Amino acid sequence: MQYLPNIIFVILLIVGVGFFVKNVSKLKRNIFLGKDASVTDNKPQRWKNMAKIALGQSKMVVRPIAGALHIIVYVGFVIINIEVLEIILDGIFGTHRMFAVLGPVYDFLIGSFEVLALLVIIAVVVFWIRRNVIKLKRFFKPEMEGWPKKDGNLILYIELVLMILFLTMNGADYQLQQMGADHYAAAGSFPISSFIAPMFEGMSISTLVLIERTAWWVHIAGILFFLNYLYYSKHLHILLAFPNTYYGKLTPKGQFRNLQSVTDEVRMMMDPDADPYAEPAEDAAVPDKFGASDVQDLSWVQLLNAYTCTECGRCTSECPANQTGKKLSPRKIMMDTRDRLEEVGKNIDANNGEFKDDGKQLLNDFITPEELWACTSCNACVEACPISIDPLSIIMDMRQYLVMEQSAAPTDLNNMMGNIENNGAPWPFNQMDRLNWSKES
Amino acid sequence: MASELKVPTMAEFFASGTVPEVLFWVGCAGSFDDRAKKITKAFVKILNKANVSFAVLGTEESCTGDPAKRAGNEFLFQMQAVTNIEVLNAYDIKKIVTACPHCFNTIKNEYPGLGGNYEVVHHTQFLKDLLNDGRISMEGGNFKGKRITFHDPCYLGRANGVYEAPRDLIRKLDAELIEMKSCKQRGLCCGAGGAQMFKEPEKGDKDVNIERTEQALETKPEIIAAGCPFCNTMMTDGVKNKEKEGDVQVMDIAEMIATAEDL
Numbered sequence: 124m125q126y127l128p129n130i131i132f133v134i135l136l137i138v139g140v141g142f143f144v145k146n147v148s149k150l151k152r153n154i155f156l157g158k159d160a161s162v163t164d165n166k167p168q169r170w171k172n173m174a175k176i177a178l179g180q181s182k183m184v185v186r187p188i189a190g191a192l193h194i195i196v197y198v199g200f201v202i203i204n205i206e207v208l209e210i211i212l213d214g215i216f217g218t219h220r221m222f223a224v225l226g227p228v229y230d231f232l233i234g235s236f237e238v239l240a241l242l243v244i245i246a247v248v249v250f251w252i253r254r255n256v257i258k259l260k261r262f263f264k265p266e267m268e269g270w271p272k273k274d275g276n277l278i279l280y281i282e283l284v285l286m287i288l289f290l291t292m293n294g295a296d297y298q299l300q301q302m303g304a305d306h307y308a309a310a311g312s313f314p315i316s317s318f319i320a321p322m323f324e325g326m327s328i329s330t331l332v333l334i335e336r337t338a339w340w341v342h343i344a345g346i347l348f349f350l351n352y353l354y355y356s357k358h359l360h361i362l363l364a365f366p367n368t369y370y371g372k373l374t375p376k377g378q379f380r381n382l383q384s385v386t387d388e389v390r391m392m393m394d395p396d397a398d399p400y401a402e403p404a405e406d407a408a409v410p411d412k413f414g415a416s417d418v419q420d421l422s423w424v425q426l427l428n429a430y431t432c433t434e435c436g437r438c439t440s441e442c443p444a445n446q447t448g449k450k451l452s453p454r455k456i457m458m459d460t461r462d463r464l465e466e467v468g469k470n471i472d473a474n475n476g477e478f479k480d481d482g483k484q485l486l487n488d489f490i491t492p493e494e495l496w497a498c499t500s501c502n503a504c505v506e507a508c509p510i511s512i513d514p515l516s517i518i519m520d521m522r523q524y525l526v527m528e529q530s531a532a533p534t535d536l537n538n539m540m541g542n543i544e545n546n547g548a549p550w551p552f553n554q555m556d557r558l559n560w561s562k563e564s
Numbered sequence: 565m566a567s568e569l570k571v572p573t574m575a576e577f578f579a580s581g582t583v584p585e586v587l588f589w590v591g592c593a594g595s596f597d598d599r600a601k602k603i604t605k606a607f608v609k610i611l612n613k614a615n616v617s618f619a620v621l622g623t624e625e626s627c628t629g630d631p632a633k634r635a636g637n638e639f640l641f642q643m644q645a646v647t648n649i650e651v652l653n654a655y656d657i658k659k660i661v662t663a664c665p666h667c668f669n670t671i672k673n674e675y676p677g678l679g680g681n682y683e684v685v686h687h688t689q690f691l692k693d694l695l696n697d698g699r700i701s702m703e704g705g706n707f708k709g710k711r712i713t714f715h716d717p718c719y720l721g722r723a724n725g726v727y728e729a730p731r732d733l734i735r736k737l738d739a740e741l742i743e744m745k746s747c748k749q750r751g752l753c754c755g756a757g758g759a760q761m762f763k764e765p766e767k768g769d770k771d772v773n774i775e776r777t778e779q780a781l782e783t784k785p786e787i788i789a790a791g792c793p794f795c796n797t798m799m800t801d802g803v804k805n806k807e808k809e810g811d812v813q814v815m816d817i818a819e820m821i822a823t824a825e826d827l
Binding site: 414443 | 569571573590592594595596597601604605608620622623625626627629631632633634635636637638639640642643644646669672673674677678718719722723724725749750752753755756757758759760761762763764765766767768769770771772774775776
């Protein structure tokens with residue numbers, strides 16, 4: 124029976140990690156429902172971008188307050204994970220504070236974890252106040268109603284509880300160490316939790332052990348729960364920000380992709396030797412659909428973008444259309460893409476790995492033409508995203524579908540395009556008059 | 565009265581067997597829009613004054629296809645692009661200057677993939693080079709000490725990272741350059757991009773150009789400087805809407821330099 128806790132721990136660990144691995148494979152499958160993207164070029168620059176933007180948080184600090192608070196939570200999250208490693212090893216081997224052999228280094232580590240834990244608590248509280256008391260405008264757009272709002276708060280609560288459990292565990296441990304309890308040899312330094320310790324004054328060793336053990340178990344169980352919560356929340360960015368910044372756009376922001384399928388058509392039209400009566404070859408592939416009306420028409424990088432979005436809303440708050448009251452919100456474009464992709468993924472799960480037409484698509488059922496036509500293509504959203512998400516590329520792909528597959532451009536734009544076709548300018552002026560300005564005074 | 569503009573065409577250069585230093589891509593706005601034509605002429609005056617050997621395509625020029633592409637009509641865009649590239653390559657064009665950031669972006673970034681490779685510069689970059697090479701001199705003149713704010717065109721700034729060339733020129737005019745609350749990387753669009761210029765805006769609280777004009781007016785400028793014919797139109801309309809046209813002028817940087825030089 125003495126190994127019972129070890130066994131329970133290992134089972135908990137296997138279930139927690141196993142479920143997470145299962146969700147990751149589902150995530151991967153969904154992302155690769157997207158089309159190929161050419162993102163294998165310029166690897167050094169891609170690594171550099173990841174190091175700078177994701178690891179270095181360079182774009183977070185464009186907004187200094189949110190940026191500084193975020194860095195605290197981010198550093199806290201990364202560093203405190205070293206402690207999680209010790210907890211896991213202790214759990215498996217039934218040891219207590221295995222890394223204590225490191226001596227002063229251990230003291231320093233535990234001390235810094237504690238300081239970070241306190242800072243994280245402060246940051247999380249400020250984040251909560253920004254969302255719920257100050258009510259920052261970008262957290263109160265229509266797309267944030269319901270689950271997204273709850274989700275945002277829930278993540279803060281989980282982080283808060285995890286940090287409090289961590290400090291409680293240490294505080295009780297510290298008190299037990301002071302009392303010379305068995306198995307609680309003096310180890311670590313407790314600059315923060317030593318202030319909690321007086322709360323435990325007068326408690327018996329067995330009560331304290333119970334508190335310490337409960338905090339320890341709930342803390343690690345909470346971490347495993349949080350790991351699995353990620354897939355169901357907006358919080359995947361803590362993992363996906365890294366690949367997303369790696370695969371982010373390297374070309375100038377103004378450079379939009381030229382469609383190869385169109386290039387082939389145009390080349391053929393312009394080729395004087397092309398046979399206008401040629402039958403298409405028997406084995407010729409079905410021509411590509413122009414643009415995107417559903418998630419499968421987007422590239423896998425765009426779908427990765429959608430899962431990576433953490434709904435911070437910096438894109439939307441910089442969007443000129445959104446600022447002036449139009450329906451377009453770049454964040455909503457990303458959320459809709461993700462929600463539709465999840466729906467498609469569930470459809471595939473329910474139909475033995477095949478997508479069965481559900482009569483819905485990203486266009487109209489999620490994103491309306493009104494939103495798409497409000498975009499000025501100014502790239503403010505792309506610039507604003509702290510982790511290299513590109514909502515503009517999705518908007519443009521969907522416009523292509525509207526115009527080239529459905530001929531559903533607004534009338535004014537049809538006039539403009541008719542003018543370009545007929546006289547080489549967006550207005551109805553004769554091309555032969557192009558140089559008239561040089562003779563006017 | 566300034567002397568007549570000298571605007572040679574590529575065809576004329578070709579006929580005489582010579583090659584100009586640079587092709588001036590005028591663009592549709594610069595060719596046809598009454599307000600933008602003034603910018604075109606101002607730029608040509610500077611080129612003439614600096615004895616720059618340049619040419620225009622004239623009637624051989626056609627829309628780059630930018631508004632078609634941003635509106636989603638990739639087909640029309642590529643038809644325009646391929647046709648233009650044939651003309652440009654036939655004349656063996658190496659360097660292009662344009663006063664329109666949309667033409668600039670499209671030719672610079674989207675033509676290479678279709679076989680059109682040129683060195684493309686915005687007119688503010690070109691003017692700055694002329695200045696650095698001592699081919700034009702700039703005295704502040706009537707702009708000395710004036711409060712000027714610069715509106716970043718999206719397709720020059722964010723899209724291509726050109727922020728300083730236009731600002732350096734304004735400083736050279738001895739003007740007081742004041743930045744709006746959103747500028748450079750975070751500059752707010754004028755509302756014309758993405759083919760919005762050619763359609764009515766979607767329903768909302770206000771028009772984008774009004775929002776941007778309000779930001780510009782907050783700096784209490786005497787002049788709102790622009791580097792794009794479409795921004796120019798949008799900001800001019802915004803200033804009129806705010807009934808400030810008596811106090812605030814919207815000017816392209818080329819116009820400012822031409823005026824300062826009394827061209």
